[in-house]
Every structure is written in C-alpha cells, then in structure tokens.
C-alpha cells in the first residue's frame with residue numbers, strides 16, 4: 001500500500017519518470033519499493049538473514065515466551081507494520097491523510113467468516129495503533145457485511161480480491177453503509193480503497209476465448225480486463241455522486257478510491273504496461289510489482305485514459321457476454337482461486353516460521 005500511494009492520480013498529465021519529483025517522493029523511495037514489500041509485512045525469506053537480524057531475535061523471544069506460531073507471527077507482523085507506518089507517516093501527514101498508507105491483511109483463513117473477520121480487523125487495528133494503517137479484508141460474500149461493520153467503527157479498510165462489477169458495487173455499498181452507520185460527526189479520517197484485480201481476468205477469459213476459437217473470440221483476447229476496469233470506473237463515478245454521497249461529503253467523507261491490483265502482464269505477447277497506462281484517472285491508485293514498475297518508470301506515461309473509450313469498453317464487455325463469457329462465473333472462479341492462493345501462502349509462511357522456530361529453539365538450548 002505504501003508503495004502505491006505516490007502513484008495515485010489526483011491530477012492528469014505528467015510523465016512517469018518525473019512522478020517522484022512531482023510528488024516529493026523521497027529519493028530512496030523507488031529503490032526502497034524495489035527491495036521491500038510492505039503489503040504483507042513479513043515474508044519467509046526475511047527469516048533467512050543473518051543471525052543478528054531483529055526478526056530472528058524477536059522470534060526467539062516469542063518462542064521462548066511460549067507463544068504458539070500463529071501468535072508469534074502476528075506479533076512480528078504488527079511490529080513490522082508499525083515500522084512501515086512510521087516510515088510513511090510524513091507522507092500521510094503531508095497529504096492530509098490522502099496517501100502514505102500501509103496495508104495489513106486479516107488471516108485469509110477467515111475469508112468465509114463474517115464475525116471472525118470483524119473481530120480480527122478490530123484487533124489488528126488496535127494492535128497496530130497507527131493512523132495510516134489499512135486493514136485489508138477480502139471482498140468475499142461473507143466479508144461484505146464485515147467491511148460495513150469495520151468501517152462503521154471508524155477503521156480504514158483496503159478491500160481486496162475484487163474481480164467483478166457486481167461485487168465491486170457491493171463493496172462500495174458496504175463502505176457507504178458503514179460510513180452512515182458510524183455515527184461519527186467527522187468522517188474525514190475513515191478512508192478506504194477497493195482493490196480491483198485486473199490481469200487475472202484476462203488470464204482466465206483468454207483461456208475461455210481460445211476454447212471458443214472463432215476469429216471474433218480470438219480477437220477479444222487481452223481486452224476483457226481493461227474493459228471491465230473501465231466500467232468499474234464508471235460505477236465509481238456514479239456511486240460517489242448524487243444526494244446520498246453529497247450528504248456524507250458534508251461530514252467530511254472521502255471517496256473510496258479504486259485501486260488497480262494484479263497489474264503485471266502475464267502474457268509476454270502483451271505490452272508490459274497494458275494494465276497501467278490505460279487505467280489512469282482521478283481517484284484511482286495503481287499498484288505495481290517490481291517488473292511492472294520498472295517498465296512504467298522506463299516508458300510509461302500518465303494521462304487520463306480510464307474514461308476515454310467507455311463505449312468501446314461497453315462493446316467489449318457485451319460482446320464477450322454474447323460469446324458465452326459469464327462474468328459472474330469469471331468473478332467467482334477468480335475469487336475462489338485468489339482466496340485459495342492467499343490461504344496457501346499464509347499456511348506456507350506459518351510452516352516456514354514453525355521450522356525456523358524449531359531450529360532456533362535447538363540453537364538456543
């Protein structure tokens with residue numbers, strides 16, 4: 001999250017290589033981004049460093065204090081996220097709470113657990129105790145009510161794993177409902193991003209189109225994801241306007257920004273900034289893994305593109321539907337795969353941590 005803040009697009013036209021100076025990004029920022037992920041905080045590899053590394057020392061202390069491995073994990077994550085929040089707090093202050101956030105995700109094991117997700121989000125928010133932390137919650141059907149509830153407690157949320165327009169609308173409604181239910185007279189510090197996944201849509205839809213195999217189907221490869229994203233932006237504009245929204249704005253509410261996730265190109269035949277350059281618009285945030293960021297710094301441009309060709313996007317979206325692409329099926333399959341991947345990654349990290357704890361115990365005996 002922190003890495004993307006300076007790439008959000010409050011104003012249109014500027015060239016990518018100059019974005020750092022335009023937004024007074026610290027000189028080390030890009031290098032830091034290339035070396036560090038604050039998205040998940042802890043990684044298994046961060047434990048494979050020198051024996052004096054603070055993470056190793058903390059792990060030894062936690063294990064010796066009798067913590068089970070998942071509790072030890074959360075202790076380490078909370079510290080890591082607090083450090084990241086502290087690092088980005090000057091940007092958060094400078095941007096009056098508009099940027100400079102760090103995300104930390106609730107356990108993916110809770111993706112089907114409404115109440116468990118609310119409890120975990122509240123716990124994490126309290127433990128991290130920093131103004132610029134986003135609690136990351138997946139946009140599963142079970143977690144939509146959790147998002148409303150968490151927002152209503154004044155907790156800022158990064159909603160992740162959004163793959164369809166229908167689910168995106170439910171996410172926006174949860175945010176609006178949560179703001180309304182909060183009872184806060186000042187809503188200006190309750191913020192949110194809706195993380196809409198892009199490239200994975202093409203990966204799945206392209207396979208379906210190849211199976212159909214007609215020239216029309218093959219011609220639509222590589223177009224589904226950005227078409228859906230452009231329509232998501234239309235939804236964003238519609239939902240964050242009108243009397244209901246204006247009522248919340250009077251209390252200081254901020255729009256839930258639309259964040260593009262999964263922006264690296266998976267098919268090498270496609271341009272390497274395919275999921276960045278066409279998705280630029282006010283109120284959006286572009287996240288980029290190293291490869292996409294390097295490509296963008298090298299030859300990306302930023303100009304308002306997201307709503308240049310809305311009718312073309314509608315045409316593509318409808319043409320895909322006519323060919324038999326079921327958008328609801330695409331959304332639910334990608335969500336299942338996404339939640340599953342998060343769970344596997346979480347399990348694998350805990351396994352690595354357990355192995356490391358076992359070996360450290362042996363060493364420290």
Ligand SMILES: O=C[C@H](O)COP(=O)(O)O
Pocket residue numbers: 199200260261262263264287289
């Ligand atoms: O934002 C999500 C991450 O960038 C992962 O996306 P990806 O695995 O589809 O590239």
